[in-house]
Amino acid sequence: MPDAPILELEKVSMAFEGKQVLRNVSLILHHNETYGITGPSGCGKSTLLRIVNDLLSPTSGSVRFQEKDVREWNPQELRRRVVMVPQEAKMFPGTVRANLVWGLKVHGMTTEDEQLKAILREVQLWPIDLDGNAENLSGGQKQRVAIARALLLKPNVLLLDEPTSALDTDSALAVEKTINSLLSDHQMGVLIVTHNKEQAERFTSRVLELENLSEAS
Amino acid sequence: MQLDLFALFQIPEQYTVMLQRYAAAMILLAVLIIVTKWQGIGIGHKLIVGTIRGTIQIILMALILVYIFALSDLIVIFGVLTFMGVFAGHTTRSNLERIPGVMRATLPGILVGALSVMAVVVVLEIIDWRSGPGEFIIPMGGMLIGNCMGLTSLVIDRMWSNAQKQRPLLETALALGATPKQATELTIRESIRSGLLPNLNRYASLGIVSIPGLMSGMIIGGVNPLEAAIYQVIIFIMIFLSAMIAALITSRLFLREMFNERAQLTVPPPEP
Ligand SMILES: Nc1ncnc2c1ncn2[C@@H]1O[C@H](COP(=O)(O)OP(=O)(O)OP(=O)(O)O)[C@@H](O)[C@H]1O
Ligand SMILES: [Mg+2]
Numbered sequence: 001m002p003d004a005p006i007l008e009l010e011k012v013s014m015a016f017e018g019k020q021v022l023r024n025v026s027l028i029l030h031h032n033e034t035y036g037i038t039g040p041s042g043c044g045k046s047t048l049l050r051i052v053n054d055l056l057s058p059t060s061g062s063v064r065f066q067e068k069d070v071r072e073w074n075p076q077e078l079r080r081r082v083v084m085v086p087q088e089a090k091m092f093p094g095t096v097r098a099n100l101v102w103g104l105k106v107h108g109m110t111t112e113d114e115q116l117k118a119i120l121r122e123v124q125l126w127p128i129d130l131d132g133n134a135e136n137l138s139g140g141q142k143q144r145v146a147i148a149r150a151l152l153l154k155p156n157v158l159l160l161d162e163p164t165s166a167l168d169t170d171s172a173l174a175v176e177k178t179i180n181s182l183l184s185d186h187q188m189g190v191l192i193v194t195h196n197k198e199q200a201e202r203f204t205s206r207v208l209e210l211e212n213l214s215e216a217s
Numbered sequence: 218m219q220l221d222l223f224a225l226f227q228i229p230e231q232y233t234v235m236l237q238r239y240a241a242a243m244i245l246l247a248v249l250i251i252v253t254k255w256q257g258i259g260i261g262h263k264l265i266v267g268t269i270r271g272t273i274q275i276i277l278m279a280l281i282l283v284y285i286f287a288l289s290d291l292i293v294i295f296g297v298l299t300f301m302g303v304f305a306g307h308t309t310r311s312n313l314e315r316i317p318g319v320m321r322a323t324l325p326g327i328l329v330g331a332l333s334v335m336a337v338v339v340v341l342e343i344i345d346w347r348s349g350p351g352e353f354i355i356p357m358g359g360m361l362i363g364n365c366m367g368l369t370s371l372v373i374d375r376m377w378s379n380a381q382k383q384r385p386l387l388e389t390a391l392a393l394g395a396t397p398k399q400a401t402e403l404t405i406r407e408s409i410r411s412g413l414l415p416n417l418n419r420y421a422s423l424g425i426v427s428i429p430g431l432m433s434g435m436i437i438g439g440v441n442p443l444e445a446a447i448y449q450v451i452i453f454i455m456i457f458l459s460a461m462i463a464a465l466i467t468s469r470l471f472l473r474e475m476f477n478e479r480a481q482l483t484v485p486p487p488e489p
Contacts, residue, residue, distance in 0.1 A: 102393065
């Protein structure tokens with residue numbers, strides 16, 4: 001199979017009520033690739049991920065996933081394959097297990113506890129009480145549940161918005177390692193927003209640096 | 218009563234007493250408004266407008282009620298109920314004016330919820346309405362419509378404010394590929410539950426704490442107390458059923474106002 005891009009952004013621009021946030025952003029993501037997105041606060045990094053996930057439609061430009069415009073995909077199907085872990089990783093009311101299988105459940109899929117255990121081990125969150133209240137987890141634990149929850153969907157593209165901001169370096173490295181191994185296992189591509197320069201350098205193959213348009217103009 | 222020429226130029230005594238009572242109630246209203254102001258609840262002007270409008274409406278209604286109760290044509294009676302339902306839908310819109318598309322969601326819910334239950338009651342003759350169709354069907358229908366109105370506007374208010382306040386949670390759900398319905402399921406369930414709570418309380422304390430007006434009226438009107446009591450239980454079940462139907466329809470329809478066809482949230486962030 002020729003290595004067709006898994007995700008293509010072409011001249012994506014975004015404005016909120018006349019306020020320009022993104023201008024002509026283009027990027028190409030391939031399988032097994034980790035692409036970093038950096039830039040100052042408020043420059044539109046989260047907005048860009050939302051556009052890729054089709055939670056927002058850009059004011060102009062296009063996003064193609066597997067060579068098909070995202071607008072031609074069924075939104076739920078697209079978001080199962082292009083999963084986003086939002087910046088504020090929220091837990092659904094209920095247990096840790098309920099949170100982990102939440103994504104699978106909405107797509108009518110199930111899983112065994114063994115698989116949950118395996119994925120939790122990979123994000124360095126095992127052992128944990130699967131029947132415990134997810135709301136009682138620490139910020140860093142919640143982030144890892146959110147990542148595990150996304151990985152269980154076996155996405156083609158994983159969109160991570162500052163996924164390790166609440167983790168210590170060791171846990172962050174472990175999460176990176178997990179994602180790296182999944183990259184080759186699943187023919188996955190990763191777009192990761194990070195503030196952490198070191199993380200961008202060691203973890204990503206390319207970095208897109210966004211600038212703050214409102215300040216520039 | 219004797220004929221007294223002077224009486225024509227005076228306000229009859231029964232009305233002066235009534236106006237005094239109304240004035241006394243206005244003092245209570247003033248206290249209420251002061252309390253809401255003080256507590257920052259911010260419904261003061263709604264209370265004032267509601268009082269003026271409500272007084273006029275109910276006086277007009279009292280005057281025509283005699284005729285409405287005398288109605289015997291089922292089609293006309295259901296026409297009156299439909300009018301009441303439309304008015305209820307309009308009311309939900311004006312009480313939730315910051316939210317767009319309210320009436321598009323509540324009106325079908327209220328009409329289907331209240332009228333379908335009322336139609337079943339009439340067709341199956343669950344209540345003995347034949348002795349006075351207007352007298353039975355209109356007040357009962359009104360009760361159902363009122364409860365549907367209350368629950369649907371609560372559901373919408375909750376759905377909207379949750380979408381504003383718990384945006385990240387909603388976004389988390391959508392980003393995992395949840396449909397708008399799946400993403401809001403919990404909110405809808407909780408708002409229906411809490412919206413039914415006052416009535417569940419009334420239901421549980423029925424006859425001991427809450428002595429419903431309809432039952433009292435029937436007993437005063439000479440209906441067998443046992444029959445009046447049974448009616449009251451039936452009415453509660455009708456209320457729950459119709460309010461539930463209305464809430465489910467309204468919540469489903471309101472999803473279309475909150476999300477677009479790409480399942481993107483269109484609710485704006487809360488005003489600062
Ligand atoms: N729904 C929205 N409506 C209006 N403006 C928005 C909306 N979402 C984001 N913005 C604006 O777009 C700009 C970019 O926001 P965004 O969250 O993408 O920034 P960011 O780069 O992720 O910042 P941070 O690093 O702090 O997370 C901000 O100025 C924000 O106020
Ligand atoms: Mg952000």
